[in-house]
Amino acid sequence: MNIAIVGAGLMGRLVALSLLRGDQLRDKKLRQSQSQSVTITLFDKDNKLAHNSAAYAAAGLLTPLGESLHCEPNIVSMGFESLRLWPTLLDSLDEHTIFQQTGAIMVSHEQDKGDYQRFIKHLKNNYPEHALHTLSRAELLKLEPEIGRSFNQGLYLPQEGQIGNRRLLVALRKQLEKENKHTSSGNKLNWLSECQVIGIEGEIKNEINTTDETRTISYLHGGDKQCQRFDLVIDCRGTGATSKNSQRDCAPLSDLRSVRGELFQLFAPDVHISRPVRLMHPRYQLYIAPKQKGFYVVGATEIESDDDSPMTVRSAMELLSAAYSVHPGFAEANIRQHVSQCRPAFSDNQPKITHKGSLIQVNGLFRHGFLIAPVVLRQVLALVNNRINNTNDNLPYSDYLRTEQRQEEMI
Amino acid sequence: MMALNIYGHQLDSRLLIGSALYPSPEVMKQAILASGSQVVTLSLKRQNPAEQSGQQIWRYIQEVVTEVNGHLLPNTAGCKTAKEAVTLAKMSREIFKTNWLKLEVIGDDYNLQPDPIELLNAAEQLIKDGFKVLPYCTDDLVLCQRLYDLGCQVIMPWASPIGTGKGLMNPYNLETIRLRLPDATLILDAGIGKPSDACLAMEMGYDGILLNSAVALADNPILMAKAFSHALEAGEQAYVAGVMQQRQTAHPSTPTLDTPFWHQNS
Numbered sequence: 001m002n003i004a005i006v007g008a009g010l011m012g013r014l015v016a017l018s019l020l021r022g023d024q025l026r027d028k029k030l031r032q033s034q035s036q037s038v039t040i041t042l043f044d045k046d047n048k049l050a051h052n053s054a055a056y057a058a059a060g061l062l063t064p065l066g067e068s069l070h071c072e073p074n075i076v077s078m079g080f081e082s083l084r085l086w087p088t089l090l091d092s093l094d095e096h097t098i099f100q101q102t103g104a105i106m107v108s109h110e111q112d113k114g115d116y117q118r119f120i121k122h123l124k125n126n127y128p129e130h131a132l133h134t135l136s137r138a139e140l141l142k143l144e145p146e147i148g149r150s151f152n153q154g155l156y157l158p159q160e161g162q163i164g165n166r167r168l169l170v171a172l173r174k175q176l177e178k179e180n181k182h183t184s185s186g187n188k189l190n191w192l193s194e195c196q197v198i199g200i201e202g203e204i205k206n207e208i209n210t211t212d213e214t215r216t217i218s219y220l221h222g223g224d225k226q227c228q229r230f231d232l233v234i235d236c237r238g239t240g241a242t243s244k245n246s247q248r249d250c251a252p253l254s255d256l257r258s259v260r261g262e263l264f265q266l267f268a269p270d271v272h273i274s275r276p277v278r279l280m281h282p283r284y285q286l287y288i289a290p291k292q293k294g295f296y297v298v299g300a301t302e303i304e305s306d307d308d309s310p311m312t313v314r315s316a317m318e319l320l321s322a323a324y325s326v327h328p329g330f331a332e333a334n335i336r337q338h339v340s341q342c343r344p345a346f347s348d349n350q351p352k353i354t355h356k357g358s359l360i361q362v363n364g365l366f367r368h369g370f371l372i373a374p375v376v377l378r379q380v381l382a383l384v385n386n387r388i389n390n391t392n393d394n395l396p397y398s399d400y401l402r403t404e405q406r407q408e409e410m411i
Numbered sequence: 412m413m414a415l416n417i418y419g420h421q422l423d424s425r426l427l428i429g430s431a432l433y434p435s436p437e438v439m440k441q442a443i444l445a446s447g448s449q450v451v452t453l454s455l456k457r458q459n460p461a462e463q464s465g466q467q468i469w470r471y472i473q474e475v476v477t478e479v480n481g482h483l484l485p486n487t488a489g490c491k492t493a494k495e496a497v498t499l500a501k502m503s504r505e506i507f508k509t510n511w512l513k514l515e516v517i518g519d520d521y522n523l524q525p526d527p528i529e530l531l532n533a534a535e536q537l538i539k540d541g542f543k544v545l546p547y548c549t550d551d552l553v554l555c556q557r558l559y560d561l562g563c564q565v566i567m568p569w570a571s572p573i574g575t576g577k578g579l580m581n582p583y584n585l586e587t588i589r590l591r592l593p594d595a596t597l598i599l600d601a602g603i604g605k606p607s608d609a610c611l612a613m614e615m616g617y618d619g620i621l622l623n624s625a626v627a628l629a630d631n632p633i634l635m636a637k638a639f640s641h642a643l644e645a646g647e648q649a650y651v652a653g654v655m656q657q658r659q660t661a662h663p664s665t666p667t668l669d670t671p672f673w674h675q676n677s
Contacts, residue, residue, distance in 0.1 A: 070434060122630075244467070257436075257467035282574060303457050307464030314457070347471065349435035 001038045001388065002229070004217050006197050007236035008044035009053035010165075010369050011362055013172040014089075014377045015234055016042045020176065022185040023381055037186035041228065042176075043219060045240065048193050050169045054238055057263065057341030059276075059289040059297040060165030060370045062086070063104045065130055065157045066278050067371065069119055070285070072350065073126065074400040078372040080130075081397075083161060085374035090163075094178065095171035098164035098292060100275070105135075105144055106155040108280040109325065115280045120155060131158050146272050146327055162276050162289055163370050195221040200233055200251045202357060213357040232387055234380065235361040238344040244306065253354075253363055258306035258342035261367065262315045263299030266323070268333035271296065279326050286322040295336070298323045302367070311338040343367055351376060355383055356406035372401075379403060413651070415619050416596055418511070418543040418564055420482065422449045425613070425643050427484065427598060429453075429623025430472050433632055440475045442626050446636035449481030452513050452621065456489035460502045469506070484545065486513035491526070493533035500537055512537060513567070513600075513621075514546045522572040527554045531561065538562045547600050550584040552591060559595050566592065567600035567621060570612065574624045576604025579611055589616045606635075606642030613646025614654060 003019060005012050019040050046052045061067075064079025083101065090097050108116035123132055133139075133156040141148030143156060180189040199218035215233045219226055239245060239258045246252035273296070279286040289297040301315045316338065323330045346352055346364040351372065354361045360383055362376060375397050382395045383403070395403055414421035427450040433439035443451060453472050455465055476483050485503035490496040496516050504510055516533055518526025525548050534544050538561055546558050550568040558566055568588055571577035579585060580602065589597060599612040600621040609620045620643060629635035 072434075242467070257471075260464075304468035305457070305459060305464040306467060307459045307462055309459070309462075312457075345435075347435065347440070348437035 001036055001231050002041070003038055003384075004041045004043060004215070004228070004230040004233045005236060006043045006200070006217070006233065007238060007240060008042050008046065008048070008191070008193065009050060009236065009238055010055035010169065010373055011238075011365070011376065011380075012042060012044065012236035013050075013169065013176065014373060015236060015362075015380055016040055016189060016191075017172060017176055017179070018377060018381055019384070020179055020183065020185070020187050020189050022187060037188070040187065040189045041217075041230070042189060042191045043195050043197050043217065044191075044193050045196050046193065048173050048191070050173075052341070053169070054261075054341055054343045054365075055165055055169055055369055057261065057339040058165045058367075058369060059263065059287060059299050060163040060168070061104075061160075061276055061287060061289055062101070062162055062371055063157070063160040063276060063278070063287075064371060065123060065127060065132070066104055066106065066160060066276070066287075067368065068127065069122055071368065075350070075368055075372065076127065078375040078397070078400050079368070080159070081400075082372050082374040083159065085378070086163060089374055090168075093171045093175050095167070095174050097168045097171050099161065100163075101159070101161035102275050103156055103158040104160035104162075104276040104278065105140070105147065106157065106278045106280055107140075107147060107151045107153075107326065110152060112281055115282055116153075116155070119280060132156070133158065144273060144275065144277070146329070147277060150326060150328075160276065164291065165370055168370075192219070192221055195219050197237075197250065198225075198247060199227075199249045200235065200359065201249055202359065203229075215358045231358060232384065233359050234384070235359065235363070238363065238365075239306070239342045241344070241361065241363055242306070251359060251361065253346075253361060255346050256344055256363055257304075257347070258308075259345050259366065260301065260303040260305040260307055260340060260342050261299065262301040262303075262311045262319070262338070262340045263297055264311075264316075264319055264323075264335060265291075265337040265339070266296045266298055266330060266333040267294050267336050268296055268330055269294035270332060271327050271329040273327065277326060279322055281322060284318050284322050286319065286326070288323060288326060296323075296330075296333070298330075300367070306342055308340055308342050311340050343369075350402060353379060353383065353401065353403040354406040355387075355403070358387070359406070360384070360387075361406070375401060413647070417450070417482070417545075422481075424448050424450075424640070425619040425647060426609075426639060427452065427600075427619060427621035428626065428636070429621070431623055432627035436468060436471050438632055439627070440471070442632040442636040443475050444479065445633045445640070446626065447479075447640045449479050450484050450621075451476050451481060452484040452486050452623070454486050454488040455503055455506070456487070456499060460499065460506065463506060473507075482511060483507050483509055484511050484513050485509065486547075487515045487533075488517075490516050491518070491529070492516065493529045493536065496529070496533040497536050497540075500533075500542060501540075504542070510541055511543045512545065514544050523574075524572065525549055525569070527551065530554075531557055534558055534561050534563055545598070550581055550588065552584065552588050555588050555592060555595070559592055563595075565596040565598060567598045569601040570599050570608060571602030573601045575602055576625060577602055578604050578608035582611070582615070585612065585617070586615055606638045609639055610642040610646035610649075613643055614649045616650050619643075 140154040345366040428448040487496040571580040598619040
């Protein structure tokens, strides 16, 4: 069986590794009896470092409650479920990736106390089942000594965490390369990086029964145009699938848009913060994610724009002054990197899986990629399983994750 | 409700609504539809307008505006000088094919207070250039008068600083502007927090309300949009109906013949 994955960002890599391992076949006996091996072709316009992916330009926060004021409750539920799923997934990788679940802290300056109190009320009203601790200045000083100096109170959300987003992308690449060499399942991976997909066209042999349908992917690789036919195509392109970035015969998602985000990577050895911190501010959404050995990620803007040019001075001033107000030690930090990237979002800012015949499209993870990826992965694998076995089994996360038949074919 | 007149265009709704800060574009769309508003403001300052990088969201907003048979009102939010505002205004006219403009020139970073001098300067240049200017200004009578004299048929004084939700900070000033500029279309812009704030301004005789945060940041923006729509209607009807005069002495609505006035102690 030939399966194509288009896009080797976070989702593309996770799906590729699972298919290479044969994880889509949930039943172990079935997996063993499955004589037909799978050949996976992973297409990506980027090189294998994935520096142009939304996942690279992220902070890897796993903070469902911290996000809850700006997202729907189903994202929060998927976030908590993913926090449960990540450790098993990471344990299966040889390369070490930071996974921390020691809670997160929310703070606000005295003049913005109204927003802080509103947030506490929001959590208590909408998420009473999850723990939260309001901290006095003394308690905050004890938990995060260097934050306590600047704030009179804070909120501690003990279940929140973070992941090493960039390390994970590297770990997944290495794992894919290793397992491809020593695969026991007979499955094979062919990773075509720096390859531009220019067409994803369906060929339906039978209008009523689409199980026979195949897809032909046209692509430019090394200057040559080539075509290849697949039994199944899993599209994980992110912003590459917007109407602007994707041609008519390349299965664009018409409701998908790009939302610009900017962040800094700072080296601040004099700052000692051990867990993610969010600053509640009426104008900015700021988080500081400690990434070990003195590195911090400070983000992130959210601008309705598909511009991925370098960070603007205004955004830089907003992010850095907000970070400085949380900890004056950032004044002496080195700016190691400033990153701008676009995140893919549908008009309701919800993720969506659409499928029709031999095409599955996973998109719209917006600013919640790492927060919900394991849940999205399981849902995709269940769909693949249904497709391969021609079954219609219930999908595990249909209550949370919109999964629907693609209504109109653009091709 | 009677029609709202914006530069000769008669609109059914007296609510003008912003398109920022909503949880998602879809919620924004539903809130605008629920509000009944036919004028939607949008800013383009941060979207690299020279490259038209905000095309996707602009198109989305334009589709909503078309659906309600309304008008787009581009603004110059984020501009600090007349020069900057004029440049952005020209770009927005080119992109959105409208000469309507909410003119905003900020003079203070902390409370985002408009700069009256730069505002007048920009308004003068833009009117000469054919723009229909809707200036966002402070509640200063003389400034409003000057803007009106320049040719701004619509004047938009603030209720309180943008995004504070503090409501009508200086009702005396706002009433004075209404009394002294009876022919201007007066829209109360910024600082509205609750539907009752909007209702109060409409009872004063304001022609309309422009708001954004009060709806977008509500726990349920769509429901709040409806609440504002009702509040504006109530305030407008109250103004037309004529509010009774306040009195010092109680006046029973049911005559109490057995209590003659000379029985009072004081």
